[in-house]
Amino acid sequence: MIIKANYVDIKKRVIFPASIVLKDRKIISITKIEEIQDTFVLPGFIDAHIHIESSMLIPSEFSRLAVLHGTVATVSDPHEIANILGVKGIEFMLSNADKVNFNFNFGVSPCVPATTFETSGATLDADVVKELLKNKKLNHLAEVMAFPSVINNEPQIMAKIKAAKDLNIPIDGHAPFLSGDDLKKYIDAGISTDHESSSYEEAKEKLELGMKILIREGLAAKNFEALSPLIKSYPDKLMFCSDDKHPNDLLLGHINSLVIRSIEMGYDIFDVLKIACINPKEHYNLDVGQLKVGDKADFIEVEDLESFKIVRTFINGLIVCENSKTKI
Amino acid sequence: MFESDCYEVEVIQVIDHELFTLEKKYHLPENGDFNVNLKEDILKIAVINRYKSSPPAIGFVNGFNLKKGAIASCVAHDSHNIIVVGCSDEEISKAVNLLVKSKGGISAVDGEKTLHLPLEVGGIMSKADAFSVASKYEEIDLFVKDNLDSTLSAPFMTLSFMALLVIPEIKLSDKGLFDGREFHFIPTCIKTK
Numbered sequence: 001m002i003i004k005a006n007y008v009d010i011k012k013r014v015i016f017p018a019s020i021v022l023k024d025r026k027i028i029s030i031t032k033i034e035e036i037q038d039t040f041v042l043p044g045f046i047d048a049h050i051h052i053e054s055s056m057l058i059p060s061e062f063s064r065l066a067v068l069h070g071t072v073a074t075v076s077d078p079h080e081i082a083n084i085l086g087v088k089g090i091e092f093m094l095s096n097a098d099k100v101n102f103n104f105n106f107g108v109s110p111c112v113p114a115t116t117f118e119t120s121g122a123t124l125d126a127d128v129v130k131e132l133l134k135n136k137k138l139n140h141l142a143e144v145m146a147f148p149s150v151i152n153n154e155p156q157i158m159a160k161i162k163a164a165k166d167l168n169i170p171i172d173g174h175a176p177f178l179s180g181d182d183l184k185k186y187i188d189a190g191i192s193t194d195h196e197s198s199s200y201e202e203a204k205e206k207l208e209l210g211m212k213i214l215i216r217e218g219l220a221a222k223n224f225e226a227l228s229p230l231i232k233s234y235p236d237k238l239m240f241c242s243d244d245k246h247p248n249d250l251l252l253g254h255i256n257s258l259v260i261r262s263i264e265m266g267y268d269i270f271d272v273l274k275i276a277c278i279n280p281k282e283h284y285n286l287d288v289g290q291l292k293v294g295d296k297a298d299f300i301e302v303e304d305l306e307s308f309k310i311v312r313t314f315i316n317g318l319i320v321c322e323n324s325k326t327k328i
Numbered sequence: 329m330f331e332s333d334c335y336e337v338e339v340i341q342v343i344d345h346e347l348f349t350l351e352k353k354y355h356l357p358e359n360g361d362f363n364v365n366l367k368e369d370i371l372k373i374a375v376i377n378r379y380k381s382s383p384p385a386i387g388f389v390n391g392f393n394l395k396k397g398a399i400a401s402c403v404a405h406d407s408h409n410i411i412v413v414g415c416s417d418e419e420i421s422k423a424v425n426l427l428v429k430s431k432g433g434i435s436a437v438d439g440e441k442t443l444h445l446p447l448e449v450g451g452i453m454s455k456a457d458a459f460s461v462a463s464k465y466e467e468i469d470l471f472v473k474d475n476l477d478s479t480l481s482a483p484f485m486t487l488s489f490m491a492l493l494v495i496p497e498i499k500l501s502d503k504g505l506f507d508g509r510e511f512h513f514i515p516t517c518i519k520t521k
Contacts, residue, residue, distance in 0.1 A: 053403075053450075053452050053453055054403075055453075055458075056403070056445070056447055056452065056453055056454055056461055056465065057453060057454060057458050057461055058449055058453050058454070058455055061454075061455070061456070061457065061458040061461070062458065064458045064459075065458045065459075065462070079406060080403075080405075080406070080408065080450075080452055081449075081450050081452065081453070083406050083407050083408055084407075084408050084450040084451065084452065085450055089450060092449070111406075112406075113406065113407055114405075114406040114407070114492070114493070114494060115493050115494060115501075117493055117501050117503060117506055117511075117513070118406075118407045118409070118491065118493060118501040118502055118503060119377050119379055119380070119382075119407060119409065119501075119502050119503065120379070120406070120407035120408075121378075121379050121407070121408075145494065219482060219485050220345075220347055220482075220485055220489060221347065222345070244485075246465060246482070246484075246485065247458065247461045247462035247465050248462045248463075248465050248466040248469070250458075250462070251458075251459070251462045
């Protein structure tokens with residue numbers, strides 16, 4: 001397949017008309033051409049932290065809505081279903097995700113149950129977490145919500161963190177309002193992201209200490225307005241995420257909405273797209289194409305770079321959305 | 329549900345768009361016949377263990393502004409027990425029983441009228457077509473706002489966070505009312521005669 005469109009090279013910060021050749025689900029060439037083109041192609045959007053369960057949809061159905069908005073990949077903590085069904089719940093998410101052409105990524109939930117003051121359906125202790133991490137499909141340790149336990153060096157949580165560190169995979173954080181020495185201790189444990197920051201100052205402290213910040217605009221928590229000023233100074237350290245999305249909400253928009261808003265606000269388009277398309281891939285080492293020669297053909301074609309109206313979404317070289325119709 | 333000499337109770341006060349709650353205290357009416365107070369928006373909230381048979385945890389909540397009926401959900405972070413808020417015991421039971429019978433989901437009840445989105449996967453996800461789930465969810469959400477008069481922007485979202493103990497000030501788990509600041513259980517009845 002040959003696609004002619006304006007090619008958006010996010011890293012080199014240039015846009016030019018190009019002919020892109022796809023073969024065997026990969027990008028095999030990108031050639032600059034002279035003819036003026038109408039549409040634009042760029043890597044697809046990635047939600048760096050979303051609980052798929054919050055959409056009330058199983059993964060295969062979730063992806064049918066996500067591709068409408070140019071989302072090609074997600075990073076997810078399956079802790080909602082894990083609290084109910086334990087390992088079986090996580091296995092269900094993985095096997096259902098495999099049925100559909102979409103780049104799902106799941107982690108192992110380290111905080112199941114969330115507290116000992118409630119009844120959950122399952123417990124994932126350190127041994128179970130360690131065993132689950134052997135599965136290569138579970139590519140990170142998901143949100144470490146028990147920050148007091150990390151600060152107090154409690155053996156169960158520290159063993160879970162160690163298991164992930166031994167495998168050299170990312171460890172996600174969840175540290176609302178944590179600051180100062182406690183925050184340093186939390187970061188020193190090996191936790192590299194936070195999606196709970198609700199103020200500019202809170203996020204800035206975490207960034208300065210080396211964390212990456214996921215700007216969250218979800219159903220319950222909406223932090224985009226407070227955190228978007230970070231885009232200017234820290235474009236290499238940010239990602240976008242939803243955390244939670246109800247089904248009707250997912251029908252309306254996804255990471256594309258944050259991209260549109262950021263560009264409307266005047267932030268540099270290449271910085272914004274790096275945050276939406278590249279940073280999550282690099283941080284989590286995701287198997288997602290970035291529209292380079294040799295890459296898996298995961299990308300989007302849009303009408304323009306203001307509305308980002310999706311013409312087509314490609315995943316693994318196949319059209320998964322065309323003219324606002326989902327094809328999966 | 330309370331000692332007959334109880335005259336002041338804890339109330340979970342919800343704030344729209346927020347996950348945290350505030351602790352509010354409420355004086356029971358003189359006659360001691362306490363159920364709900366629609367005028368002051370003091371409704372009943374309950375969390376029911378869905379993993380084994382146990383007595384429900386019952387409390388009071390302010391801020392949902394339901395003028396009638398009840399809403400229930402199996403989505404209750406993070407343990408996903410059954411959570412319900414309502415104006416009458418009958419409607420509360422009906423909303424919960426809908427979920428028990430269908431093994432999960434969300435429900436809304438107004439007298440004889442019932443609306444229900446079954447979520448048969450673990451009680452929190454549907455296997456049905458994404459577009460139909462979205463439109464059914466939208467229908468129930470609008471019913472709660474238009475017919476039951478809730479003033480919350482996403483009543484089922486707020487409901488699902490009422491059992492998330494790690495976010496203060498007070499929440500309700502299946503084991504009872506919980507103070508997320510001090511990290512311990514607290515009694516619903518504060519003062520007795």
